[in-house]
Amino acid sequence: MTPAPDVFAGLQVDLSTTVDRVAEELRRAIFDGELESGTALREVALAGSLGVSRSTVREALALLVAEGLAVREPNRGVSVAIPDxxxxxxxxxxxxxxxxxxxxxxxxxxxxxxxxxxxxxxxxxxxxxxxxxxxxxxxxxxxxxxxxxxxxxxxxxxxxxxxxxxxxxxxxxxxxxxxxxxxxxxxxxxxxxxxxxxxxxxxxxxxxxxxxxxxxxxxxxxxxxxx
Amino acid sequence: MTPAPDVFAGLQVDLSTTVDRVAEELRRAIFDGELESGTALREVALAGSLGVSRSTVREALALLVAEGLAVREPNRGVSVAIPDxxxxxxxxxxxxxxxxxxxxxxxxxxxxxxxxxxxxxxxxxxxxxxxxxxxxxxxxxxxxxxxxxxxxxxxxxxxxxxxxxxxxxxxxxxxxxxxxxxxxxxxxxxxxxxxxxxxxxxxxxxxxxxxxxxxxxxxxxxxxxxx
DNA sequence: GATTGCCAGATTGTCCGACAATCCTACAAC
DNA sequence: GTTGTAGGATTGTCGGACAATCTGGCAATC
CATH class of the missing domain: 1.20.120.530 (GntR ligand-binding domain-like)
Known part of the structure; x- marks a missing residue:
């Protein structure tokens, strides 16, 4: 084992995946009011706009749903949550x-x-x-x-x-x-x-x-x- | 609009998706001790065993990670969480x-x-x-x-x-x-x-x-x- | 007129195959 | 003992494909 020098503290590299960046961009858009609550988040449209694959968008949407920022209705898609x-x-x-x-x-x-x-x-x-x-x-x-x-x-x-x-x-x-x-x-x-x-x-x-x-x-x- | 009869209370149909069922099966296996904590959850292997696609397995794994039952190490895969x-x-x-x-x-x-x-x-x-x-x-x-x-x-x-x-x-x-x-x-x-x-x-x-x-x-x- | 049946378009859920990037291991080289 | 390299395994991402489902409109029916 290398004798662990503490010289490399403060060094870091961005390990973020594409899914993470897509999710982060969606979060930003939601918090900045660009995406009104209730807006339908269509997979193909998002994939086209963001220049990524539909699979990637789907994974990002699953993240948002898990966080409660969006809701998924089965077979009907994901939309920005509506805080009542x-x-x-x-x-x-x-x-x-x-x-x-x-x-x-x-x-x-x-x-x-x-x-x-x-x-x-x-x-x-x-x-x-x-x-x-x-x-x-x-x-x-x-x-x-x-x-x-x-x-x-x-x-x-x-x-x-x-x-x-x-x-x-x-x-x-x-x-x-x-x-x-x-x-x-x-x-x-x-x-x-x-x-x-x-x-x-x-x-x-x-x-x-x-x-x-x-x-x-x-x-x-x-x-x-x-x- | 139909005059909303309450006769249909108690009726329900299983809307669960394949991803949900895969995730549920994984949860069961974890709680039943069939999957020791720390076990690597390889995507292709799971897809083969469960008879589903790799995409589906990936989405199910994302669910487990969001729940804290599993952890993802970037580029290294998902494994059952180890409760220290x-x-x-x-x-x-x-x-x-x-x-x-x-x-x-x-x-x-x-x-x-x-x-x-x-x-x-x-x-x-x-x-x-x-x-x-x-x-x-x-x-x-x-x-x-x-x-x-x-x-x-x-x-x-x-x-x-x-x-x-x-x-x-x-x-x-x-x-x-x-x-x-x-x-x-x-x-x-x-x-x-x-x-x-x-x-x-x-x-x-x-x-x-x-x-x-x-x-x-x-x-x-x-x-x-x-x- | 209200209900039902049917059709076309749009969207999701799932699958398959592919490929670059990354990781792991082992082994050779210095 | 460290470094370089080669090969296999796995993930991350992509594109295309197709059945199932939802939506809306329009015709047919009672």
């Missing part, structure tokens, strides 16, 4: 469970995880201060909430949260296709972290509960407007 | 979060959900009394724990729990391949439900915590023996 009120409500409910677990774990959490939460908060507030676009704000905002779940130290819980956030981004894309409200909630999140730093976990939990409930009603209202 | 100690620990940690949320929701839960928990418990204890095989006991046992998460009323949390349970079944299959310990924990679970019925939620939570911690150490010990 019930789905949004469920998403926020599930988020409260996962993020609540992260908040509860604040004290026992790894110091690196706590630092990461603060970093994500700073990145979010910084983006707000810089007047970033609503897409970047969304990304920073949701990244912060993922960092909360990372406090649990559980890869699987984090993966679940990322899945929830993906679906939420789909819903947000539909909302923002109508009206682009660059919601500035940076102060709210700073307050949450302040509560955590002060060790007031119970207050932080109720605060998070209220925050998510507010987000739910806001999204539902926006969705109702669009429908 | 870290994974088992994480699984139990994540389960505590989800099932804990269910227990916390006991009071506000739908009465049907509470009844379902009791049903699953009865099915489990009944299976124990009938001297059922260890596979059926596992299924009943884990079904009970899924019912706990159903108390939250959140389809997404339930889906996550089912995903965790699938991975756990994989780990259990490896353990039981070595020594078939038909663990009778029916009494423990009955006690948990008794605490819930008595409204002692905090006690139920600590009880669940201890139960899952015990399960974790038991599985880890069995895994260590096998390795």
């Amino acid at each position: 009120a019930e789905a949004v409500s469920d998403l926020c409910h599930a988020r409260l469970v996962l993020e609540g677990a992260g908040v509860r774990a604040w004290a026992q959490a790894d110091e690196a995880a706590r630092a990461h939460v603060r970093e994500r908060l700073a990145a979010y507030t910084g983006a707000v201060a810089d007047g970033a676009g609503y897409r970047e704000l969304n990304a920073r905002h949701l990244a912060f909430h993922v960092a909360l779940v990372e406090l649990t130290g559980s890869p699987r819980l984090v993966a679940m949260q990322e899945s929830l956030v993906r679906e939420l981004r789909l819903a947000l894309a539909q909302v923002e296709r109508i009206r682009r409200n660059a919601h500035d909630q940076a102060d709210t999140h700073a307050e949450l972290v302040a509560l955590l730093d002060a060790g007031r976990l119970d207050d932080a939990l109720t605060f998070l509960d209220a925050h998510l409930a507010g987000a739910e009603t806001a999204i539902l209202a926006a969705l109702a407007l669009g429908a | 100690a870290e994974a088992v620990s994480d699984l139990c940690h994540a389960r505590l979060v989800l099932e804990g949320a269910g227990v916390r929701a006991w009071a506000q839960a739908d009465e049907a959900a509470r009844a379902h928990v009791r049903e699953r418990l009865a099915a489990y204890t009944g299976a124990v009394a009938d001297g059922a095989g260890y596979r059926e006991l596992n299924a009943r046992h884990l079904a009970f724990h899924v019912a706990l998460v159903e108390l939250t009323g959140s389809p997404r949390l339930v889906a996550m729990q089912e995903s965790l349970v699938r991975e756990l079944r994989l780990a259990l299959a490896q353990v039981e391949r070595i020594r078939r310990n038909a663990h009778d924990q029916a009494d423990t679970h009955a006690e948990l439900v008794a605490l819930l019925d008595a409204g002692r939620l905090d006690d139920a939570l600590t009880f669940l915590d201890a139960h899952l911690a015990g399960a974790e150490t038991a599985i880890l010990a069995a895994l260590a023996l096998g390795a």
Whole structure:
């Protein structure tokens, strides 16, 4: 065995397959609002547009379906998922469970995880201060909430949260296709972290509960407007 | 539009595709221990054995990978996932979060959900009394724990729990391949439900915590023996 | 008029065959 | 002991093919 030199850290090569890149492009198009929810994703058309084979498109579509970003109706094809009120409500409910677990774990959490939460908060507030676009704000905002779940130290819980956030981004894309409200909630999140730093976990939990409930009603209202 | 007669309730037809059936067969083989963890799932070999095309096998394998039952190494193929100690620990940690949320929701839960928990418990204890095989006991046992998460009323949390349970079944299959310990924990679970019925939620939570911690150490010990 | 039967087009589900790129192993060469 | 090379095995991707199914329209029927 080679005596493992650490000199090669930081080196990496793109191992992504064509299927991955197709799936990533579809995700981007969905999140950017280019693909309205409900749009039928025809295999031959996509294969033609993207310059890849139908088999490749099919595998990519299977990925999206597994992620919940698209739904497959047997013998009828795949279409971009339509986030209804019930789905949004469920998403926020599930988020409260996962993020609540992260908040509860604040004290026992790894110091690196706590630092990461603060970093994500700073990145979010910084983006707000810089007047970033609503897409970047969304990304920073949701990244912060993922960092909360990372406090649990559980890869699987984090993966679940990322899945929830993906679906939420789909819903947000539909909302923002109508009206682009660059919601500035940076102060709210700073307050949450302040509560955590002060060790007031119970207050932080109720605060998070209220925050998510507010987000739910806001999204539902926006969705109702669009429908 | 036809005046929608409800006469056709209870009618259903199998819409499953070949890919679904292949995936289901692979799952069965994994859970039944026929496919040891780490086994390479070669596409051509599977296609030949199952009498289907390689494309179909590839799609089925993609499903298993998405479920976490198998892992894909780029350009190297798919193999049955190997549940290491870290994974088992994480699984139990994540389960505590989800099932804990269910227990916390006991009071506000739908009465049907509470009844379902009791049903699953009865099915489990009944299976124990009938001297059922260890596979059926596992299924009943884990079904009970899924019912706990159903108390939250959140389809997404339930889906996550089912995903965790699938991975756990994989780990259990490896353990039981070595020594078939038909663990009778029916009494423990009955006690948990008794605490819930008595409204002692905090006690139920600590009880669940201890139960899952015990399960974790038991599985880890069995895994260590096998390795 | 509402229902049914039928037909053509579009799309999916599945199969087959092919080929380059990559990986693995072994073995030769330095 | 490292490097180079050759061969076989496997994956990743492609293109074409075909039956089964869905969709919509239109004729036939009661």
